[in-house]
Each structure stands twice: as C-alpha cells, then as structure tokens.
Amino acid sequence: MTEAALDNYEATSLTQLTLRRFFRHRMALLSIGVLALVIFSALFAPLSPYGPTEQNPSNDLMPPSLDHWFGTDDLGRDVFTRTLYGGRISIIVGLAATGLSLLVGVVVGALAGYFGGWLDNLLMRITDAFLSLPSLFVLILISTVLRDMPNSAMRNSVWIVVVVIAVLSWMWPARLIRGAFLSMRHHEFVIAAESVGVGDWRIMLRHILPNSVGLIIVQATLSVGSAIIIESGLSYLGFGVQPPTPSWGNLLATAQVYALRAPWLMIFPGLMIFITTMSVNHIGDGLRDAFDPFSVR
Amino acid sequence: MNRSKRSTIFVTLLLALVLAISACAAPPPQQATGGESAAQSDSGGQVVLIIPEEPATLNQYLADAAIVRQVADATTAGLSLVDQNGDFQPVLAETIPSIADGTVSEDFLTVTWKLRPGLLWSDGTPITSDDMKFTWEAISNPDSGAVLSNNFEKITSIDTPDDLTAIVHYSEVNSAYPMQFAYGLLPRHATGEPTEMEKWEWNRAPVTAGAFVVSEWNSGDSIVMDRNPNYYLDGQPYLDRLIFKVVPDPGAQMAMMIQGEGQVHLWPGATKEDYDVQIEGEGQLQEVPGQWNMALRFNLSQPFDDDPGATPPHPILGDLKVRQALAHAIDYDTIINDVNPGVSPATSPFAYGWYRCDIPRTYTFDQDKANALLEEAGWVLGDDGIRVASGAANAEDGTRLSLQMEGYTNFQPLVKLEEAIVEMWKAVGVEATIQNDDFSIIFGSLADGAPRKTGNFDILIYDSSLSIDPQATIAGLFHSSAIPSADNPAGSNYSRWVNADADAAIDLAGSTVDVPTRQAAYCDLAQLIDDELPQLHLYLFTEGYGATDKLSGYAVSIWGSLTWDAQNWKLSQ
Numbered sequence: 001m002t003e004a005a006l007d008n009y010e011a012t013s014l015t016q017l018t019l020r021r022f023f024r025h026r027m028a029l030l031s032i033g034v035l036a037l038v039i040f041s042a043l044f045a046p047l048s049p050y051g052p053t054e055q056n057p058s059n060d061l062m063p064p065s066l067d068h069w070f071g072t073d074d075l076g077r078d079v080f081t082r083t084l085y086g087g088r089i090s091i092i093v094g095l096a097a098t099g100l101s102l103l104v105g106v107v108v109g110a111l112a113g114y115f116g117g118w119l120d121n122l123l124m125r126i127t128d129a130f131l132s133l134p135s136l137f138v139l140i141l142i143s144t145v146l147r148d149m150p151n152s153a154m155r156n157s158v159w160i161v162v163v164v165i166a167v168l169s170w171m172w173p174a175r176l177i178r179g180a181f182l183s184m185r186h187h188e189f190v191i192a193a194e195s196v197g198v199g200d201w202r203i204m205l206r207h208i209l210p211n212s213v214g215l216i217i218v219q220a221t222l223s224v225g226s227a228i229i230i231e232s233g234l235s236y237l238g239f240g241v242q243p244p245t246p247s248w249g250n251l252l253a254t255a256q257v258y259a260l261r262a263p264w265l266m267i268f269p270g271l272m273i274f275i276t277t278m279s280v281n282h283i284g285d286g287l288r289d290a291f292d293p294f295s296v297r
Numbered sequence: 298m299n300r301s302k303r304s305t306i307f308v309t310l311l312l313a314l315v316l317a318i319s320a321c322a323a324p325p326p327q328q329a330t331g332g333e334s335a336a337q338s339d340s341g342g343q344v345v346l347i348i349p350e351e352p353a354t355l356n357q358y359l360a361d362a363a364i365v366r367q368v369a370d371a372t373t374a375g376l377s378l379v380d381q382n383g384d385f386q387p388v389l390a391e392t393i394p395s396i397a398d399g400t401v402s403e404d405f406l407t408v409t410w411k412l413r414p415g416l417l418w419s420d421g422t423p424i425t426s427d428d429m430k431f432t433w434e435a436i437s438n439p440d441s442g443a444v445l446s447n448n449f450e451k452i453t454s455i456d457t458p459d460d461l462t463a464i465v466h467y468s469e470v471n472s473a474y475p476m477q478f479a480y481g482l483l484p485r486h487a488t489g490e491p492t493e494m495e496k497w498e499w500n501r502a503p504v505t506a507g508a509f510v511v512s513e514w515n516s517g518d519s520i521v522m523d524r525n526p527n528y529y530l531d532g533q534p535y536l537d538r539l540i541f542k543v544v545p546d547p548g549a550q551m552a553m554m555i556q557g558e559g560q561v562h563l564w565p566g567a568t569k570e571d572y573d574v575q576i577e578g579e580g581q582l583q584e585v586p587g588q589w590n591m592a593l594r595f596n597l598s599q600p601f602d603d604d605p606g607a608t609p610p611h612p613i614l615g616d617l618k619v620r621q622a623l624a625h626a627i628d629y630d631t632i633i634n635d636v637n638p639g640v641s642p643a644t645s646p647f648a649y650g651w652y653r654c655d656i657p658r659t660y661t662f663d664q665d666k667a668n669a670l671l672e673e674a675g676w677v678l679g680d681d682g683i684r685v686a687s688g689a690a691n692a693e694d695g696t697r698l699s700l701q702m703e704g705y706t707n708f709q710p711l712v713k714l715e716e717a718i719v720e721m722w723k724a725v726g727v728e729a730t731i732q733n734d735d736f737s738i739i740f741g742s743l744a745d746g747a748p749r750k751t752g753n754f755d756i757l758i759y760d761s762s763l764s765i766d767p768q769a770t771i772a773g774l775f776h777s778s779a780i781p782s783a784d785n786p787a788g789s790n791y792s793r794w795v796n797a798d799a800d801a802a803i804d805l806a807g808s809t810v811d812v813p814t815r816q817a818a819y820c821d822l823a824q825l826i827d828d829e830l831p832q833l834h835l836y837l838f839t840e841g842y843g844a845t846d847k848l849s850g851y852a853v854s855i856w857g858s859l860t861w862d863a864q865n866w867k868l869s870q
Contacts, residue, residue: 037690053716053719053720054720055717055720056717057635057636057717058634059632059634060635075636075637075716075717108499109516134517136600160734242730242731242732242733243712243715243716243731243733244716244719244731249481254709254712256547256548257547257566257567257571257709258571259548259573260571260573260574260575261570261573
C-alpha cells in the first residue's frame, strides 16, 4: 500500500460496515418505512372518528366509502378503525411471540449444538417430543386448564396467547440454531479460541452466536407472520383475543363467512398482514445481508 | 433458499391469490337444482358429511351434545321415531302401542311393545325383547353415567313373555311413552356391565340395528360407516357408505363443498343467502323450520366456590333486579331485525310444537328502567361508566358489575349476538366480556369440568331445542331436583333455579297424557321463567344443512337430526 493510499484509508468498524451494507438494501429501507407507517397508524388509532366496538347494525356490510374507508362489518362497525386497532394486538403478538420462541429456541439449540453428547440428545429428544405433540390437543388442554381461572382477564390476556404460540413454535429455531452451532463448533476460529483458553460460554456468546445472527434474523422474520395467523386460530378454540376486541387474525376469521358478499372484510386485514409480513421479511433480508461477512453488497 | 423461507413465500403468494380471488366477482351463475330434483339416482355410492366437531361417543344415552345425535342416528334404530310431520312411526316395533288396540292400559301404567319378527343386529344375532329389558336395566342404573334418562327411571319392571314381546310397567304416567325406546336399543350380548357403560367399546363401534355400521373411527379425522347388511328394511340403505369428516374450520368446510369433496355440510353457520351464493351450482342450504331457541342462561349461584349447588347466591346475578335490568337493556327489535335478520322472536322455551306457548315479553327494551333497577339494586355508576356495588344485596361494596358471557365457537351469528349484547349492556353501565369455548368444553360432563356442570360461569349463551315430548328435557332444565352435582351429574338445571311453583308445574305436566292440561302447565312454567329470569329467551332460528344437488331422498325434519332418514338417501352418479 502506498503512502497516499494509506492517507486516504479510513478505518471502518464492523458496525459501520454492517450499517453500510444494510443501507444499501433498498427494499429493507422501504420496508422499515412501511412498517413504521403500520405501527404509527395502529398507535394513533384513537384519532379515528369511530370506536373499535361502536355498532350500527342497520348499516352493516357497507362497501368502502368516504365515510367508511374500509367499509363496515356485519354489525355496522367501521372496518378501518377496527383494522387499525387490530394492528395493535397483532403486531404485539407477532413480535413478542417470535421473540419468546427465538429466545427459548436459541438457548436450547446453542446448548445442544455446542456441547453435543448427552445434553444434545436430551434437548433434541425434548424438542422432538414437543414437535410430535398434536397442537390441537395441547391447545384444548391449555384452554381447559385456563378455563378454571376465575379471572377471565388472565385467560384472555394477549400475553397468554404469546406464551402459547411460543410454546408451540420454539422447536424450529432450536433445530436450526443447533445445526449452525454444530457446524461452527469445528471451525478454525472456534478451535483457535479454545486453544488460547477462551471459555465455552464466551465462545458461544462472542464467537459463534454473532455468526448465527443472520440465521436467527431470517427465522425471526419468518415467524412474525405465522404468529399473527396462529393467533387467529386460537380464538377458534376459545381463548386468545376474544370478540369484540379486534385483531387482524380474528377480523380475517370473521370475514370468511362473508367472503363473496363483503370481500372488503377479508381484503383489508389480509392486506395488512401481507404488508407487515413482507416488510418484516425484507427487513430480515437486509439484516441478514448486513450481518453476513461474505455479503458482496 | 431454505425450506421455511420457501414456505413463507408460498404462503405469501397464496395469501395474495386469496385476496385477488376474494376481490373478484362471484363465479358465473349456474342452474341450481334442489336435492329432490336430482333424483336420477341409483343405489350405492358414498356420501361425505362434513361435521364441525367429533362426537365423543355414539351412545346417545351418554351424551347431551347435539353432535352425537347428528352422527349416531345413522347407526341407530329404535322402536319408534317421529317423522317430519311430528307423527310417531314404528321402526323396530310392529306398531306404536295405544289404548285403542289394548297395548296401553287405561291408567297408562302398562305398555306392551311388539317387535317385528326376524330382526337382526348388525352382527347377525337376533334382536329380542330381552335387549329392551337390558336397555332399561342399563340406563336406569344410577352408576351407568347415562345422561339421557328418557324417563327410564319411571319403569318398575319389564316382562318378556316371548322374544318379541316386552310389557313395560311404570310407577307413574310417562307421557312420552311412544318415545321410550326411540334412541335405540342396547344389545345385551355386545355391550357390557351397565356400571361400566362409559367404558364400553360398543360406544364407538356399536353392534346396531341401524342403517349403517361403524367400520373405521379415525380420531380427529373421520368416522366411516358402511351399510348394515342386516338392516330391517329390504334393499336399504341405498348408499354403501357414509364418511363423517371432522373439519372444524368453516373456510375449509366451505372449500370442501365447493370442490365437491363433501356432499352434506352440517351447521354451516351462514345464512341461506350467503351459503347458496358460495356453492352455487353445487348445492344449496336446506333449511329446517325454526327449531333452535337462543337464550341467555343466568347463573343464580356463586361461581368458583367448588360447589355446583344453588347456594350461596351469585354476587351479581343472584339479585332478580339485576337480571330484570339486563333483560330491559336488550334491544330485541334490533337483534331480530338488524343483528340476525331472519330469526323470529321467542319468549319461552315452548316456542313451537303442540306445547307452544307465546307469552308477551315481560321485560321489554327500556334503558331507563334498566338503569333505575340497577340503582335500586345497589349498583352505582363508576368513574369509567361501569357500575360498582354500593349496598348491593349479595356483593361487597366496590365490586365491579362485570360479567362473562360464554358461548361456543365457530358460529358467527352467535358471536354477532354476543357482541351486540355487550354494547347494549355497556350502555347501562354493565361490563360484559365474551368467552367462547370449543364444544367439547362448554358441553362437556361434570367429570370434564364443563362450566355449566360445575357452575363456574356467569352467563351461558347458546341455543337448544325440544323434542316432540319435552317433559324429560324441561324437567332437567328447570326442576330444582335437576341441579348438577356429584350425586346427579346428569342434572341440567344450569341456572341453579329453585322455584316450588315451577317444580309443581313440571310435575303436573309429567303426570298426565292429557294434552290441554300439559300445555297449560307448560305455559305456567313459561310465565314463571319469564318473571324470574333463570333464562332469557331471545329468538328462534332455522338450522341448515348444506347438501349437494346430487343427493336426493332426504327430508329435513324439525324433530329429526341430519341423519334421521339416512337409509333413504340416494346419490346420483
């Protein structure tokens, strides 16, 4: 390197490199904007002139108009308002359930993949056991147990929904992360770290985990959409978000009955799920590329 | 691209496709044909019946969930049935016993049944009068777990002078004697000990006299029934096979009907207008005349106290004034005209049939009266618009007037009704939340911890129906001796209502076969119910079955289940 070149050289930190790569991902940037818009509109839902449960049954199933941008539902409620309010529940459920399932999945997968042996066997058999549980029966069981809670607020809490979804979905990230740890366990940089006396936990947290971030993020982005959909399924079984509280999932579930007669009931919540899922996916793509040291962007 | 990412993209594309399709206009209209007009049919073939839930048993005496009868009737034949016109018809019996032919004694305490000669169970064993005797022994055994008592407890003995004759002796008049053995006979040789009835293998694979025999039961998926070769009617049933497919999701149910994967669709939960548009060209909704009576059932007893009995009173609903206020706060016209149009008003459980009793509604929509009653009852408005106790009869001061309303899932008209009532009650300062449960939970047994059996609920909301003789059902619902308990798990007085006048009216109606006397007694009971509000009846609605145009030979009946006449069904090829 010449001296002139050295003068022009600017030290670039890993964070700067990561950010630079992320900001080059246009779809990810656009998606952040879209997702921010969705979140802000949910936050400012109370500004709507209609209440989320305000009914006008004689004005039911009206198509979109200037008064009701997304039309009205089968009790004459404003679908736009309910979609905005529904976003609050769905986004919380999607993000929190994903976070919780990832937390459990990453811990289980990392321990199993790194230490191997009997711990790997034990954790993976537990994972297999959870995978083989018929989710319907587990849900009915949970519902029955919760049924005896005198406090209905506890039973219908969004956080219960979050926990239930996480309980039923942590196994997939666990297996993925286990695979990643298993493979990286024998890479040169891990062996090098071991050879200079770095401890197991430090290797896991400081060396292997950062290299698995891309995988974790991809898994997370994929999980958000499915958590939103699972939430709608839970209401069929008698727990979760109960009417008249709207969520995108239960708005969509209600819309099935009117699929042909009032398609707007399906279109708008469906579109919101679609937009949110796609945005999160694109942001995930951007983050994965940004964290990937082999990325060419 | 990893597998999960591929699936997400697939799901995303699918969602986009669904959105695109839903935005399009309805498919081009085709000529719709009714079930009867498609009678160009031959024997044979199989019919897939889409059911929203799986029955726990096919033993009709063990379950009171409506789904059991809808499925079990295909594999059941009793001594008699009620046809679509409300007339009793003999099935395994030669005739319906009557005073005219001397088979019923003048005091109605002895009834002689004659079986048709040559009847066989599905396993080829002869059906005899001893099976009738065994059916009584089993159902009347207090340890059998039978839920549907069907007045068997009134029988003192059954004589069987020969294989075809059974003489039934009653301790008191059984006004419903023609229906005594209508829910099928239990074969002594193929069942087990009566005390073990709940564990009988027979419950899920019955040796039967009915038109079809269970050949496969795939839990959570399907129940397959094949033609009974020993069915008493020559050449029937016409179909070879029935497949009851368990599909909980309404969207998937509809998709199966549209694609022709299902031929019969139980309880679609949609109006005929909506349903017929969706399966236009494939079939239509066959409406059964209004049969289901939608009602709120108030719990008059303290919930969650580990005591399913009638005391102590419910902190909120134990006060009649609160129940009256809740009734006054409901806008019945809006419900009937706008929320669920097409339904008809009902003010009592006796809304149709020979026992019909139309009484004027005592507590009409009047928010001012509702507010005044609540104030009078010691419930004052709180800061957030919801009332709190201040001198209420059964609640500590400061208790919030918050109630949970429980129904069942997957039925949108019920959800709409609940949501409408929540808003109506909110307008008078009552907070109500909705909790809808799976059928298996809300209609479960005491042992299962079902809320209505344990008494752990505030308000139940669901529909129910009465058969041609309502005595057993009415006594179960409103007699003070029918409050569920460990000693009486079959009891169904879920409101825990105790009223001596009501007991007397029920006893009177069950003690005679004189129709005017019985009708008057039922009307007295209806008035008591409307006055004291253990239940608040809202409306009657029609039940529907989706049926493909290729199916013929069926008759919808207010008195029968979906499969009551499955032996007559034909499928055009």
